[in-house]
Amino acid sequence: MSETKVYPVDTEFASQSWVDNDTYLSMYEKSITDPEGFWGEHGRRIEWMKPYTRVKNTSFDPHNVDIRWYEDGTLNASVSCLDRHLESRGDQVAIIWEGDDPSEDENITYRDLYERVCKFANALKAQGAKKGDVITLYMPMIPEAAVAMLACARIGAVHSIVFGGFSPDALAARVEGGQSNIVITADQSLRGGKAVPLKDNVDLALKNAGTECCKKVVVVKRTGGDIAWDDSRDVWYEEIVADASTECAPEEMGAEDPLFILYTSGSTGQPKGLKHTTGGYMVYASMTHQYAFDYKDGDIYWCTADVGWVTGHSYIVYGPLANGATSLMFEGVPSYPDNSRFGRVIEKHKVNQFYTAPTAIRALMQQGEDVLGDSDLSTLKVLGSVGEPINPEAWEWYHRIIGQGRCPIVDTWWQTETGGMMIMPLPGATAAKPGSATRPFFGVQPALVDNEGNILEGATDGNLVITDSWPGQGRSIWGDHDRFVQTYFSTFKGYYTTGDGARRDEDGYYWITGRVDDVINVSGHRMGTAEVESALVAHPKVAEAAVVGYPHDIKGQGIYVYVTLQAGIEESDELLKELRTWVRSEIGPIATPDLVQFAPGLPKTRSGKIMRRILRKVAEDDFGSLGDTSTLADPTVVDDLINNRQNRK
Ligand code: 6R9
Numbered sequence: 214m215s216e217t218k219v220y221p222v223d224t225e226f227a228s229q230s231w232v233d234n235d236t237y238l239s240m241y242e243k244s245i246t247d248p249e250g251f252w253g254e255h256g257r258r259i260e261w262m263k264p265y266t267r268v269k270n271t272s273f274d275p276h277n278v279d280i281r282w283y284e285d286g287t288l289n290a291s292v293s294c295l296d297r298h299l300e301s302r303g304d305q306v307a308i309i310w311e312g313d314d315p316s317e318d319e320n321i322t323y324r325d326l327y328e329r330v331c332k333f334a335n336a337l338k339a340q341g342a343k344k345g346d347v348i349t350l351y352m353p354m355i356p357e358a359a360v361a362m363l364a365c366a367r368i369g370a371v372h373s374i375v376f377g378g379f380s381p382d383a384l385a386a387r388v389e390g391g392q393s394n395i396v397i398t399a400d401q402s403l404r405g406g407k408a409v410p411l412k413d414n415v416d417l418a419l420k421n422a423g424t425e426c427c428k429k430v431v432v433v434k435r436t437g438g439d440i441a442w443d444d445s446r447d448v449w450y451e452e453i454v455a456d457a458s459t460e461c462a463p464e465e466m467g468a469e470d471p472l473f474i475l476y477t478s479g480s481t482g483q484p485k486g487l488k489h490t491t492g493g494y495m496v497y498a499s500m501t502h503q504y505a506f507d508y509k510d511g512d513i514y515w516c517t518a519d520v521g522w523v524t525g526h527s528y529i530v531y532g533p534l535a536n537g538a539t540s541l542m543f544e545g546v547p548s549y550p551d552n553s554r555f556g557r558v559i560e561k562h563k564v565n566q567f568y569t570a571p572t573a574i575r576a577l578m579q580q581g582e583d584v585l586g587d588s589d590l591s592t593l594k595v596l597g598s599v600g601e602p603i604n605p606e607a608w609e610w611y612h613r614i615i616g617q618g619r620c621p622i623v624d625t626w627w628q629t630e631t632g633g634m635m636i637m638p639l640p641g642a643t644a645a646k647p648g649s650a651t652r653p654f655f656g657v658q659p660a661l662v663d664n665e666g667n668i669l670e671g672a673t674d675g676n677l678v679i680t681d682s683w684p685g686q687g688r689s690i691w692g693d694h695d696r697f698v699q700t701y702f703s704t705f706k707g708y709y710t711t712g713d714g715a716r717r718d719e720d721g722y723y724w725i726t727g728r729v730d731d732v733i734n735v736s737g738h739r740m741g742t743a744e745v746e747s748a749l750v751a752h753p754k755v756a757e758a759a760v761v762g763y764p765h766d767i768k769g770q771g772i773y774v775y776v777t778l779q780a781g782i783e784e785s786d787e788l789l790k791e792l793r794t795w796v797r798s799e800i801g802p803i804a805t806p807d808l809v810q811f812a813p814g815l816p817k818t819r820s821g822k823i824m825r826r827i828l829r830k831v832a833e834d835d836f837g838s839l840g841d842t843s844t845l846a847d848p849t850v851v852d853d854l855i856n857n858r859q860n861r862k
Contacts, residue, residue: 230641
């Protein structure tokens, strides 16, 4: 193995940063030995209506998984993000919006944002929304998405954001799952100059799924494109906010009242609606944002994620706004109008911290070293990476080309379930090793266990677990606490199971190696193989399907599909195309299979379980090491698979 390069912390950077290495070590120590004291102190970084007296009350015992932080305190998340900044920074820009078209942008101050949120909160109440309701957002990356999130928080409603790239069916399942009574959307969204029919998708979702629960659809006018209208159900955002008051008293919420639900993929077919609550989440999102990016007052911070993913929740909206930051929100894509767009936006808005995903970095890297043109990147101070392991080549490129060899990179490992970053370098404290997420954040106790759940010591590989709770942790799966316990606390008893594998090196650094379950990571998006399989078998010509990930240059992992057709159905290129389109429309474009191989038979054990290990090897063209195939019901299937792989497309 080639020797790992180490990038030491720049001493000048360290001396001006929030946390240098000595501070990290002492704060970490305190956070572990005295979590009550540590989080009791740091909990005060957000605004409380009634201060808490209890800090941590958590149990990972599978018979009684119960996670509570600051449980007797009350607050409203929108107050920490808005009200408390009015006096000190009412005229400071809270959100810089950069449109899909480079000629469109907007600066929204904290006062503007406060007023917009109050207006929309009042309008939602007038539409019948109340505390505890679940409101679904299916929105473009426009300021109204942040306004809607905060307006929900203001009135105590629980938002459930569905990524705008999901299909009507996927949307319907999530509206149903939350028994949502209101959907907030836009006529269309714009990405790379192309319109996406959001409102049409909502119409289809509500019609097809027979979702009785949804009574109102609020529509923001983004493009003015043609849409159908149902007078009894649809209202224009612009009309309902027009006369609404710019003041709306915030609802007093318990620390453990839900703030949002966010669906994520697991190893079974049904996505899980993770429930995040208010107090601990806000403390954790704001604190990690400040320290990971070494965020200072006046900095311009840009996270390129979509608000439909957890990264957008914690690091475009809640974390940065709680910190009084200027957060840039980008509607478009890195390749429009051309591949220099990221550089142009950094230059135009003088961005100081930039947070993106390895897949975006690899896509730029393919375009060559001058991809960002003559963009001035000199304002950049810290770069971040999230969503999947970053390969050392992409890390080096990011550091050299975007970071101009001087910006520290924070490779942040975390999950929808964790609410905020868990393992990452702090830029003034942690020497970086390209490809490693490095060390745990305060209060986070990672461990590696073998398949029996025994804790492994020292430099080793293992299943990554977290041995005790942290404030940002998801509390449950919406409406199914048993599934929460089953999924995260039953495999390795007493610990939170991440589903990721990792290596720990001799310096105690963690290197995330990827999922150990049947989840693949396509361009940083989690995709349950079972979800894609159930979409495929729903096609009338498909008898059986198995889906695995394989290494993909840009996406990290691609979707490799093995399909067994119904008897009498001919293999053809048309059918192949039809299957791809089918999966797109069932789940969404991100689930489009990259490679499809027709397989007359799949490798199964005698008990009928598909041996994915073998399918993965064939997909990777690595059949020197197929391992033990003797337990297969019909070992000749494997030869067919290998011989047929030339026909995959
Ligand atoms: C925030 C987010 C979570 C899964 C996670 C892991 C992978 C995320 C990573 C990373 C290696 C990193 N992952 N960040 N792997 N290094 N820096 O992405 O949440 O969409 O729930 O995905 O993504 O496999 O388990 P989510």
